[in-house]
Amino acid sequence: MSMNNLLPYGLGNPELVEVQKGYFVDAAIVDDLNKLIEAAREAGFELRLESAYRPFEKQLSIWNRKARGELALLDAEGNPMERPADEEELMYAILTWSALPGASRHHLGTDIDVVDGKACPPGYEVQLTPAECTGMFAKFHEFLDERFGSATSFGFDRVFVPGRGKIRPEGWHIAHLPTSRKRLENFSLATLKSIYRNTDIACKRVLLARLDSLAEDYIYPYFV
Numbered sequence: 614m615s616m617n618n619l620l621p622y623g624l625g626n627p628e629l630v631e632v633q634k635g636y637f638v639d640a641a642i643v644d645d646l647n648k649l650i651e652a653a654r655e656a657g658f659e660l661r662l663e664s665a666y667r668p669f670e671k672q673l674s675i676w677n678r679k680a681r682g683e684l685a686l687l688d689a690e691g692n693p694m695e696r697p698a699d700e701e702e703l704m705y706a707i708l709t710w711s712a713l714p715g716a717s718r719h720h721l722g723t724d725i726d727v728v729d730g731k732a733c734p735p736g737y738e739v740q741l742t743p744a745e746c747t748g749m750f751a752k753f754h755e756f757l758d759e760r761f762g763s764a765t766s767f768g769f770d771r772v773f774v775p776g777r778g779k780i781r782p783e784g785w786h787i788a789h790l791p792t793s794r795k796r797l798e799n800f801s802l803a804t805l806k807s808i809y810r811n812t813d814i815a816c817k818r819v820l821l822a823r824l825d826s827l828a829e830d831y832i833y834p835y836f837v
């Protein structure tokens with residue numbers, strides 16, 4: 614298989630551009646992203662990235678460290694929880710807050726997490742929570758809502774919205790949909806399974822056994 618066919622899984626070498634310090638996106642979305650940043654600026658906001666392209670290895674590292682107890686495992690309310698001994702329970706606990714390696718939309722280079730830099734108090738560390746979206750970033754989200762609702766967002770929209778799949782809503786996560794659709798055309802569960810078989814990934818046995826049903830809840834609902 615050519616490395617280009619592995620791009621949707623965060624493998625291979627996508628053409629990336631650093632749009633803000635430390636944040637890389639697919640070159641194909643840069644023009645539209647700059648238009649959205651400019652529209653935000655004109656409306657009085659500073660569209661700032663908090664996350665962008667993330668390779669497979671990075672997501673795998675998050676996954677494995679949570680499984681080993683090296684990173685905190687949080688329950689649905691965001692409180693630290695004990696690590697389940699059962700492999701399947703552990704897998705679902707990790708999935709509460711972390712995407713499956715190889716199936717994170719941050720692998721695509723078309724998805725970003727955004728905040729209004731202007732609304733951040735000095736020294737404030739962004740958490741990316743629903744409370745921020747309805748709190749300090751509420752005006753910024755009203756601006757985004759208005760743009761998404763009137764097809765004046767240059768191809769960007771939210772992906773993790775209420776009522777879609779089992780990933781909790783993430784108002785801060787936006788995607789350049791025309792480009793992400795292209796990237797996902799070649800995505801297949803068979804390929805993802807073969808990647809897992811050849812990877813040192815925690816919960817491998819249950820991941821492989823449950824992947825088809827996991828995909829119905831955590832992957833395919835977000836192919837929008």
Ligand SMILES: [Zn+2]
Pocket residue numbers: 664719724725726783785786
């Ligand atoms: Zn995100």
